[in-house]
Structure formats: C-alpha cells, structure tokens
Amino acid sequence: MIRNSINLLTKKLISSTSCQRTRMRCFSSGATNLVDVNVNDKTGIAVVTLNRPPVNSLNLELLTDLSKTLDELESNRSKGMILTSSSKTVFSAGLDILEMYNPEPERSKAFWTALQDVWLKLYGSPYPTAAAINGHSPAGGCLLAICCEYRVMVNDFTIGLNETRLGISAPSFFISSFRNVLSTREAEKALTLGTMFSSDEALKVGLVDEIATDKADSINKCENFLLEFKKVSSMARAFTKQSLRKKDLEELENNREQDLQLFLFAINQPIVQKGLGAYIQSLKKK
Numbered sequence: 001m002i003r004n005s006i007n008l009l010t011k012k013l014i015s016s017t018s019c020q021r022t023r024m025r026c027f028s029s030g031a032t033n034l035v036d037v038n039v040n041d042k043t044g045i046a047v048v049t050l051n052r053p054p055v056n057s058l059n060l061e062l063l064t065d066l067s068k069t070l071d072e073l074e075s076n077r078s079k080g081m082i083l084t085s086s087s088k089t090v091f092s093a094g095l096d097i098l099e100m101y102n103p104e105p106e107r108s109k110a111f112w113t114a115l116q117d118v119w120l121k122l123y124g125s126p127y128p129t130a131a132a133i134n135g136h137s138p139a140g141g142c143l144l145a146i147c148c149e150y151r152v153m154v155n156d157f158t159i160g161l162n163e164t165r166l167g168i169s170a171p172s173f174f175i176s177s178f179r180n181v182l183s184t185r186e187a188e189k190a191l192t193l194g195t196m197f198s199s200d201e202a203l204k205v206g207l208v209d210e211i212a213t214d215k216a217d218s219i220n221k222c223e224n225f226l227l228e229f230k231k232v233s234s235m236a237r238a239f240t241k242q243s244l245r246k247k248d249l250e251e252l253e254n255n256r257e258q259d260l261q262l263f264l265f266a267i268n269q270p271i272v273q274k275g276l277g278a279y280i281q282s283l284k285k286k
C-alpha cells in the first residue's frame with residue numbers, strides 16, 4: 001500500500017496540471033448508505049458521514065463501505081476529508097460487539113480484515129484528513145479519529161481507548177496511532193488506565209486540537225485546517241505524512257495475518273465470550 005501511494009504520488013507529479021482540473025462532485029459508497037459522502041464543489045473537500053444508527057458501531061458492512069469510500073477518495077485525488085457522524089450524540093461506539101460475540105469464523109475474519117484495511121487506508125491516506133467528533137468516541141471510534149491528522153471535538157462528550165476497562169488490551173495498531181498523537185508517557189497512562197477523556201481534558205492532553213460548540217462549528221474548523229494546505233504542495237505534504245507514519249503502517253502490513261490470528265484467538269476464548277455477553281447485557285440494561 002505504501003508502494004502504491006508512492007507510485008500514485010509519482011503519477012501525480014507527472015500529471016499535476018490535469019489533476020487540478022479533475023473535480024469529483026459527489027459519489028455514493030453503495031446501496032446501503034452506511035456512509036454518506038458530500039464533496040464541496042468549491043474546495044474539493046469531502047465530508048464523510050458515518051450513518052449506522054443508533055451508535056455507528058463498526059460492523060463488517062460499515063467498515064466495508066468506509067473502506068470503499070476511502071478508495072474512491074484516493075482515486076479521485078481528494079483535496080481532503082472530514083469524517084463525522086449522523087448521530088447527535090455519538091461519533092462512533094467503536095467496534096460492533098456483536099461481531100465478536102458467538103463469532104462465525106468466516107465473518108470474523110472478514111470483519112477484522114476490513115478493520116485493518118480501513119486503518120491502513122485512513123492512517124496512510126495521501127489526502128489530508130480531519131475528524132469532526134460530534135459525539136462520544138470510545139475505543140474503535142477514537143481509533144478512526146486518531147487516524148486523522150486533526151481533530152475538532154464538540155463539547156460535553158468523551159473520547160479514549162478504554163479497552164483495558166473492558167478487560168482487553170488495545171490491538172497494536174490502535175496503540176501506534178494513539179502514540180502518534182500523544183506523548184509516549186500520556187499514551188501509556190491513558191491506555192493502561194483505559195481513560196475516557198472529556199472534550200476539555202482531551203484538548204488539554206492534545207488528543208484533540210480544538211473544541212467546537214456544535215457539529216457545524218466542528219466541520220467549519222476542520223475545513224479551515226484542511227484549507228491551510230492550499231499553500232502547500234500536495235505531493236510534498238502526502239510524502240511527509242506517509243514518511244512519518246511509515247513504520248506504523250509497515251508494522252501492520254507486514255504482520256496482518258499474525259494480527260488477525262491474535263484477534264481470532266482472543267475472541268474465541270470462553271472467558272472473553274463470557275465477558276462480551278455480560279457487557280452486551282450491561283449496555284442493554286442501561
């Protein structure tokens with residue numbers, strides 16, 4: 001994938017004049033509409049909205065749609081992407097727990113592979129990315145946000161990698177993208193404690209870059225960030241980003257099968273199944 005991106009950058013260099021004339025308007029990511037995409041005609045920035053009520057939990061279908069959307073943005077040479085949610089209170093509740101409970105072997109494999117795909121594409125995207133976090137963002141929800149280069153969070157919500165609170169460790173690619181945002185010290189403290197930060201705390205520690213009053217404000221602030229790149233060569237920008245993230249990306253690319261087997265092993269442990277069952281019940285009883 002990194003090689004593909006570098007090839008793409010080279011192609012861009014050769015055809016940079018024609019690229020600038022190419023402007024995609026809008027595209028759909030499929031019949032299901034779990035992901036809405038809206039491209040601003042003037043700026044070329046795409047607002048990508050997660051749309052799987054009630055809480056945008058990341059199941060196989062949502063991850064597959066998101067993965068396709070990221071492919072389309074890349075092949076359309078997007079000017080930038082803002083990731084947000086259609087919910088009023090939840091950005092994403094993270095991985096869909098039902099994908100891990102009583103797992104069906106082929107589906108769990110496809111599910112984890114789709115998550116790996118999304119992470120590789122989002123974390124390593126050549127176009128600039130920002131997250132307009134307009135609701136709670138635990139675990140896998142936080143993962144999507146930290147893959148982006150900039151985060152604007154609406155007040156009064158929570159964000160964090162809380163896996164240890166659920167009795168598990170965050171997978172290694174979750175940890176590497178978290179450490180790309182926070183200092184190793186802050187990341188270690190937050191990951192081991194499973195801290196969920198309030199919007200203000202997240203700002204203080206550097207997990208988010210700005211606070212917004214509402215969704216529109218968060219999108220506006222993300223857009224302002226992305227527009228700053230008008231002054232910068234898109235190739236130089238993308239190359240720099242991918243160089244900084246190269247080690248993390250290669251770590252997963254070179255160990256995808258091992259990472260998948262670890263996930264399958266973990267979710268198939270009876271003690272984990274018991275924990276997942278109890279957790280699902282606790283969410284339902286709320």
Ligand SMILES: CCCCC/C=C\C/C=C\CC/C=C/CC(=O)SCCNC(=O)CCNC(=O)[C@H](O)C(C)(C)COP(=O)(O)OP(=O)(O)OC[C@H]1O[C@@H](n2cnc3c(N)ncnc32)[C@H](O)[C@@H]1OP(=O)(O)O
Nearest residue numbers: 057093094095096097136139140166266275276279283284
């Ligand atoms: C427990 C042990 C886990 C062991 C796992 C083992 C191995 C796996 C190995 C590696 C993978 C590890 C990686 C994990 C990363 C993850 O992302 S795990 C998911 C973590 N997410 C959460 O813990 C969030 C849980 N949800 C909430 O806290 C709240 O729902 C919310 C997001 C704050 C929103 O609250 P709100 O009040 O608005 O909504 P409700 O709570 O009423 O929820 C509505 C509805 O949605 C269901 N639901 C919520 N979250 C999830 C979810 N993540 N997956 C599936 N379904 C979810 C909830 O049950 C309600 O359903 P309903 O009652 O049927 O309407």
